[in-house]
Amino acid sequence: MTDQRRDFLRYAGLGLGGAALGGFLPGFEGLNAAMAADLIDPLSPKQPHFPAKIKSVIWLHQEGAPSTLDLYDYKPELVKLAGQPIPASFLKGIKTSTQGGVGKLFVAKDRTWKQHGDSGAWFSNLLPNLAQHADKITFIKSSVTVGATHDISILKLNTGDLNPGRPSLGAWISYALGSANPDLPPYVVLYNGDREPRAGSANWNSGFLPAVYQGTPFRPGPNPIIYLKGPDARTDTMQRKSLDLLQHLNRLGADRYPHDTELRARIRSYELADRMQVAAPIAVDIGRESEATRELYGINDPVSKTYGETLLRARRLVERGVRFIQVVSSLPKAVATDRLDWDAHDGLEENHKQMAQLVDKPIAGLLHDLKTLGLLDSTLVVWTSEFGRTSWGESGSGRDHNPWGYTQWMAGGGLKAGYTYGETDDVGLQVADKDKAVDTYDLHATVLQLMGLDHLKTTFVNNGRSERPTVVYGKVIKDILA
Amino acid sequence: MHKKLIIALAFVPALIGIVHAADADLDMDLMQTIEDTNKSLSSNIALQNIPASTADARELQTLFAQVEAHFAAKGDAADAVDLSRKSKDLAGAIIKSVGSKDFGAATDAATDLSRACRTCHTFYKKS
Numbered sequence: 001m002t003d004q005r006r007d008f009l010r011y012a013g014l015g016l017g018g019a020a021l022g023g024f025l026p027g028f029e030g031l032n033a034a035m036a037a038d039l040i041d042p043l044s045p046k047q048p049h050f051p052a053k054i055k056s057v058i059w060l061h062q063e064g065a066p067s068t069l070d071l072y073d074y075k076p077e078l079v080k081l082a083g084q085p086i087p088a089s090f091l092k093g094i095k096t097s098t099q100g101g102v103g104k105l106f107v108a109k110d111r112t113w114k115q116h117g118d119s120g121a122w123f124s125n126l127l128p129n130l131a132q133h134a135d136k137i138t139f140i141k142s143s144v145t146v147g148a149t150h151d152i153s154i155l156k157l158n159t160g161d162l163n164p165g166r167p168s169l170g171a172w173i174s175y176a177l178g179s180a181n182p183d184l185p186p187y188v189v190l191y192n193g194d195r196e197p198r199a200g201s202a203n204w205n206s207g208f209l210p211a212v213y214q215g216t217p218f219r220p221g222p223n224p225i226i227y228l229k230g231p232d233a234r235t236d237t238m239q240r241k242s243l244d245l246l247q248h249l250n251r252l253g254a255d256r257y258p259h260d261t262e263l264r265a266r267i268r269s270y271e272l273a274d275r276m277q278v279a280a281p282i283a284v285d286i287g288r289e290s291e292a293t294r295e296l297y298g299i300n301d302p303v304s305k306t307y308g309e310t311l312l313r314a315r316r317l318v319e320r321g322v323r324f325i326q327v328v329s330s331l332p333k334a335v336a337t338d339r340l341d342w343d344a345h346d347g348l349e350e351n352h353k354q355m356a357q358l359v360d361k362p363i364a365g366l367l368h369d370l371k372t373l374g375l376l377d378s379t380l381v382v383w384t385s386e387f388g389r390t391s392w393g394e395s396g397s398g399r400d401h402n403p404w405g406y407t408q409w410m411a412g413g414g415l416k417a418g419y420t421y422g423e424t425d426d427v428g429l430q431v432a433d434k435d436k437a438v439d440t441y442d443l444h445a446t447v448l449q450l451m452g453l454d455h456l457k458t459t460f461v462n463n464g465r466s467e468r469p470t471v472v473y474g475k476v477i478k479d480i481l482a
Numbered sequence: 483m484h485k486k487l488i489i490a491l492a493f494v495p496a497l498i499g500i501v502h503a504a505d506a507d508l509d510m511d512l513m514q515t516i517e518d519t520n521k522s523l524s525s526n527i528a529l530q531n532i533p534a535s536t537a538d539a540r541e542l543q544t545l546f547a548q549v550e551a552h553f554a555a556k557g558d559a560a561d562a563v564d565l566s567r568k569s570k571d572l573a574g575a576i577i578k579s580v581g582s583k584d585f586g587a588a589t590d591a592a593t594d595l596s597r598a599c600r601t602c603h604t605f606y607k608k609s
Contacts, residue, residue, distance in 0.1 A: 093604065434601065456589045459528050465521070466528035472521055472596040 041268060042212045043179040043186060048452025053414025053482075055180065055378045056318045057447060058311075059170070059326045060363065061157070062355075063197060064150065064341025067389035067399050068407035069428045070352055073141060074113045074122040077426035078391055082107040086392055090429050094404050103400075105427060106393025108349045119418030126356035129364035135418035136367055136376070138480050139409045140438050142422025142431040145387050147403025150343065151199045153386035157440050158203040158326070160471050167207035167460075169444050170324035172469040173451055174213040175206075176458050180321035182272070183279035185216040188322050190313055192220055192306035193330030193340065204326055208462040215326060218313070220306060224284050228277055243274055283320050284313045296369060298361030303354065306332045308362040315369055318379050323451075329359055342385070346395035367411055380412040380450055384443070391427040404430040408443065414450045414482055421480050438477055445474035449481070508552050516545050520596060523576070527588045532580055535588065539576040542595070546570035565602040569595050 069075065081087075082105050096102050112125045117134030147153055152162050159166040167175070170187040179186040189204045191197050196217070204215030218224035230239060250267045257263065286294075286309055297312045298304030307329060314325045330341045337354055344351035363383070370376040388406020389399035405424035411417070422436040431437045445455040448469060455470045468474075523538035550566035553559040572595040579588035 434604070439600070456528075456586075456593070461529070466525040468524075468528065470593075472524040473593060473600065475593065475597070 042210060043174070043182075045178045045180060046176065048177060049454045049457055050452050052452030053378075053450045054380045054412055056322060057170075057173070057324050057380045057382060057451070058314050058318065058366070059324065060359075060381065060383045061154070061197075061326065061328045062342055062359070062383065062385040063154070063328050063330055064343035064355075065153075065385045065387050065389060065401060066342040066355065067344065067348060067352065068141075068385075069389065069391060069399070070108060070111060070348065071124055071127055071356070072122060072139060072407045072409070073424060073428050074124070075391075075424075075426060075428040078105055078428055079107050081105045081427065086427065086429070090391075090425055090427055094430060101394075102390075103392040103394055105391055106399060108352075110349055117418060119420075121418070121420065126352055127360045129361045130367075133364055133367045133411070136371065136411045137409050138411065138415040138417060139407060139420040140422060140443070140477070140480070141407045141420055141424060142433070142436045142438055143388070143406050143408045143443075144431055144437045144439055145403045147387040147401045150386055153401075153403065154199055154203060157384060157386050159207065160441055160444060160469060160473075164202040164205075165207050166467075166471070167209045167213070167469070168204050168215065168326075169447065169469060170204060170215050170326055171206040171209055171213040172458060173324045173448070173453070175209050175460065176448075176453050177323060177451065180323060181279075183275040184283060184317070184320055184322055185276075186323040187213065187215040187326075188317055188324075189215040189217040189326045189328070190220075190310045191217070191328040191330065192310040192332060193328070194220075194333050195330075197328035197330065208467065209460055215324075218280075218284060220310065220332075223281075224313075225276070225280050228280060230277070239274075243270060246270060279320075283316055283322075286312045286316070293369065296365040298365060301357070301361065303335050303357045304359070304361050306334070307358050308365065311362045311366045312369075315366060315373075315375070318370070318375060319373075329355075331355070331358060344389070344398045345400065346398035348389075348398045351398075370412075376411070377413045380410060380414075380447065382443075382447065383409045383411075391429045402429065405432075408438075410446075410480075412450075416480055416482050419480060421477060439473065441470040441473035442475050442477055445470050446477045446480070449476045508549065512545065512548065516542065516549075516599070519545070520592070520599065524589075524592050524596070527576070527580065527585055527592055530583075530585050532583070535580045536577055539573045539580070542573040543570050543577075546573060562602055565598050569598045572598065 069078070084105055086102060086105055091102070110125070113122055114131070115121065116123055116131040119135050121134040121137065121139065123131035123134065145153055146156060146162060148162065155164060156162050158168045174186040177186070187204070197203065201214070201217070204217070206212070206214035216225070219226065223229055247267065247270070250263060254260065254263050254267065289312060293312065294300060297308035299308040299312070310327055314327055317325050331337055331339055331354060335354065339351050339354065342351070342355050367376065367381065370379055370381070385406070385408065388402040390402045392400070394400045405428065422438060423432045424430060425432050448455045448458060455468060455474050455476070459466045459468050461467070519538050519541050523535060523542065526534040526538055546566050546569045550563055550570060553562040553566060572591045575591045576588045576595070579585070579591060
């Protein structure tokens with residue numbers, strides 16, 4: 001292939017062109033011959049290791065780290081001891097040089113608790129809508145991680161490492177299973193805030209895997225994919241004609257050079273981009289949803305509106321076969337507050353009230369909607385965060401970071417619904433039984449298992465070393481599997 | 483970075499040099515060597531490389547014997563002694579599994595060994 005030909009292919013996309021490819025087709029910028037050989041059709045569907053229980057994952061990252069002691073983990077002993085110093089026995093084995101030191105045990109004054117469903121799961125008064133779905137949920141009340149700072153622990157939550165460079169869980173799934181929908185990326189990132197989430201693309205990148213497997217961020221608003229929409233002056237017919245000509249020329253070249261894998265990869269990429277221009281806006285167009293559905297997702301409430309819209313988009317992507325949808329929560333500017341997320345080092349009561357109002361109805365709506373549509377059995381909803389918050393108070397009205405024991409939950413196919421695994425100690429600080437501690441690696445291994453993937457056999461050789469999603473750790477939480 | 487910090491806190495004051503006596507402090511290089519060798523072992527098992535897996539597991543046996551001796555001499559760390567011994571035994575099990583080409587069992591044992599490392603570091607990262 002001559003340089004001229006290469007340049008022609010690179011720039012002849014006109015309206016679609018380089019910007020579009022670089023913007024929403026991860027991995028195709030700077031494509032070289034060696035990469036292209038691997039990218040003929042890297043997203044073609046691949047068989048799992050064993051029959052999958054689920055087809056899609058909705059990964060609900062609660063950014064900022066909610067206090068699960070104020071949402072799910074009811075501790076009567078903490079209520080009893082509130083205002084007193086924490087007994088030394090609860091601090092055994094942990095290092096507590098967190099930012100705010102160790103204060104007195106803390107309970108928010110407006111907190112009330114009630115059991116729900118046949119499972120009798122505890123929910124606080126902050127989550128009245130989600131509580132109605134208690135029997136759909138599998139709680140993991142013995143979650144642990146490394147709690148340094150938000151950025152580092154978020155990275156570990158998503159990639160399994162404290163440093164950037166490893167692939168995110170969604171990237172591993174894209175790599176192992178390919179795409180179930182040739183018109184959409186298999187891994188999409190959604191967020192409802194006004195800005196890209198903390199630490200940005202490091203949390204959905206593909207690390208040492210080919211870049212084609214990284215997440216594609218869909219922004220809030222009517223144009224979710226940057227550079228997807230063509231210029232106003234350019235009609236669909238004009239674009240189609242340009243692409244047809246390009247396709248024709250490419251095919252001529254492909255006939256002359258049948259072993260030119262780079263050219264075939266480019267042909268595929270241009271056509272995928274064209275198909276996505278049609279498929280992606282429809283996939284996220286919630287204008288087609290009924291008023292009842294909008295109400296179900298809390299879209300009519302100004303606080304929960306953006307998160308509700310985001311989760312409704314997530315459901316529409318599930319319907320279209322997107323394998324991994326990573327949703328990051330934060331408060332948009334439209335909500336009058338100086339807070340962005342769950343990070344309540346002070347003013348926890350006010351903060352968590354707003355954050356719970358942001359997510360409670362939309363998540364409840366999502367679970368109800370998936371169930372009604374018959375999708376909950378083939379979808380996994382994961383409610384997760386970078387760490388939890390301490391039993392002791394900080395600044396008199398907040399809580400500090402807690403990586404030693406907190407709650408996450410999952411709901412969907414292949415799980416024991418209405419079930420709780422593990423527990424924290426009597427004041428909700430550490431896991432009660434270290435053998436039941438669930439680290440991020442174990443969560444990843446379990447999600448992969450439900451997708452039909454053995455985390456130990458999902459491997460990629462990088463620089464001569466065989467790598468896997470769970471680094472050198474990871475155990476499937478077998479007790480929660482149905 | 484964080485892991486190094488944990489190790490530093492766990493084993494301060496660590497001496498730089500070779501751990502040759504039970505009463506010597508464990509140094510960071512030794513723990514880093516264990517971490518690196520463990521990652522190499524996991525990769526070599528996945529690649530079904532018998533000689534390299536065996537060599538890594540043998541090296542880990544030796545290193546964990548040093549760690550066990552250190553904590554046994556220290557006298558107040560029964561958990562660490564147990565976990566070091568468990569890790570050493572797991573390395574031995576890996577050698578056997580790899581020798582019989584049972585890479586599934588070797589992978590499981592290597593994962594258990596990695597978790598033992600994490601458990602030990604959780605216990606010993608006290609301030």
